[in-house]
Amino acid sequence: MRFFKALALASLLSGLAGTAAxxxxxxxxxxxxxxxxxxxxxxxxxxxxxxxxxxxxxxxxxxxxxxxxxxxxxxxxxxxxxxxxxxxxxxxxxxxxxxxxxxxxxxxxxxxxxxxxxxxxxxxxxxxxxxxxxxxxxxxxTGFHMFTVDEPTMLPDGSIDFTKLKIRSSPLYRQFFENLGTTVIVQNAGDVYTSLERGVINANAYPVMGYASFGWDKFTKYRIDPSFFQTxxxxxxxxxxxxxxxxxxxxxxxxxxxxxxxxxxxxxxxETARLAQEMIDKGQKVVEMTGEGREKFLATAAKASWDRMAQRDPTHIEQLRKLFP
Structure with a gap:
């Protein structure tokens, strides 16, 4: 009798364990x-x-x-x-x-x-x-773009006059923008619409994907190419x-x-290509940096990222540079 009770108990526990598993x-x-x-x-x-x-x-x-x-x-x-x-x-x-x-x-x-x-x-x-x-x-x-309210001023080297920008930034590209000479305001995405509306900022940075869903394209009528970084x-x-x-x-x-x-x-x-064209069709204009200015812009972006990583924690920088070219 004890054997059968033990067997029944073992079977019950086994069933519960199986259910849990x-x-x-x-x-x-x-x-x-x-x-x-x-x-x-x-x-x-x-x-x-x-x-x-x-x-x-x-x-x-x-x-x-x-x-x-x-x-x-x-x-x-x-x-x-x-x-x-x-x-x-x-x-x-x-x-x-x-x-x-x-x-x-x-x-x-x-x-x-x-x-x-x-x-x-x-x-x-x-x-x-x-x-x-x-x-x-x-x-x-894909990458990130700068978007501006007013038409950017082009410089002789093919870049734009970044000193005229009061740009909303995320922590990711803050140092890059500061190196370019812009006035940087770090904000959450939810605050950007009001800042554009009130003139607190005259530029924004974000990927094309999802940009218009925030309604920001109502204010920023210019997109600056090339893109920078990777999402x-x-x-x-x-x-x-x-x-x-x-x-x-x-x-x-x-x-x-x-x-x-x-x-x-x-x-x-x-989707980025489709949405970019959609904003162009609604009146957004593309300003393309060229030549030496374009190359300097991209080089400054890459350097800012690696410099900041090295400053914060250099432990893995050498390995990361080899694995993430």
Whole structure:
């Protein structure tokens, strides 16, 4: 009799263990732009792909955007475990992981960074400094532009007179803009419309993707080419949460991440071209820097990123330069 009771108990415990082992992993996530913005839409496509492929195994539940966690707090919120997953540019929490700037300083594709070991090195750095696990560099392949209210003044070397710009900046390109001689005002995206409307700023910087969704194109009638940097948007997870996932959940997330990294890269390039033309059709004019001035502009951008990384933490600079050309 005792044998059968023991057998029944063992069977029950085994069943419970099996249920626990196959319980669906649920991941809470937030994105850095409003839902109507192209970057949020792209992230939601990634979420849908994970949820479709991971049905019954892993599920991402999106809580919202900056109305849930303001952009400057995203890195800290993930590090502390307040949120499991964030979709946000590396440039928004460089004070925590300055090496994240390598994504914008480099022109390497996300899949090449995976192939040469650069992604693994960056992931190790994020794990140590931000308690984060990197899933993918999403929406790569394009850069940032300056947009101005008034027509820029061209200089003899082919550049523009940057000293006339009072430009809204993110932390990512603040030093670059200061090196150019602009007046820099660091603001969250949500404050830019009012600043343009009131004349607090006369220029803005952002990728073409998502620009018009904020309504900024109502004020900025000129786009300056060329673009600078590479978009640096990441999808990452709290490392403790990542480590707690089942191997099957991790496998699904990794597979979808690698697949969507390429898909979003190509889509971002095509969508950027479409949206750029759409703003031109609505009256925006393109001002193209040329010659020596253009080359100096691009060289100043690259140097600013590497200089700032070296100043903040030189530990991995030599390795990163080799892996993120």
């Amino acid at each position: 196959y319980a669906e992993d649920v991941i809470n996530a937030v994105h850095f732009t409003p839902a109507q913005n192209g970057y949020a839409k792209s992230f939601l496509k990634f979420v849908d792909k994970v949820n479709e492929k991971g049905k019954g195994v892993v599920k991402i539940t999106v809580r919202g955007g900056p109305e849930i966690i303001p952009n400057p707090q995203l890195g800290a919120a993930q590090k502390s475990g307040l949120i499991d997953m964030i979709n946000t540019p590396a440039g928004l929490y460089l004070e925590m992981v300055p090496e994240g700037e390598v994504l914008s300083a480099s022109t390497i594709t996300p899949w090449d960074a995976r192939a040469n070991g650069g992604w693994d090195l960056l992931n190790e750095i994020y794990a140590k400094k931000a308690n984060a696990h990197l899933l993918l560099h999403i929406d790569g392949g 640096d948007v990441l999808v990452s997870m709290n490392k403790k949460k990542w480590d707690s996932l089942s191997p099957e959940s991790q496998k699904i997330l990794n597979e979808v991440a690698i697949e969507y990294e390429k898909e979003s890269y190509e889509f971002n390039k095509a």
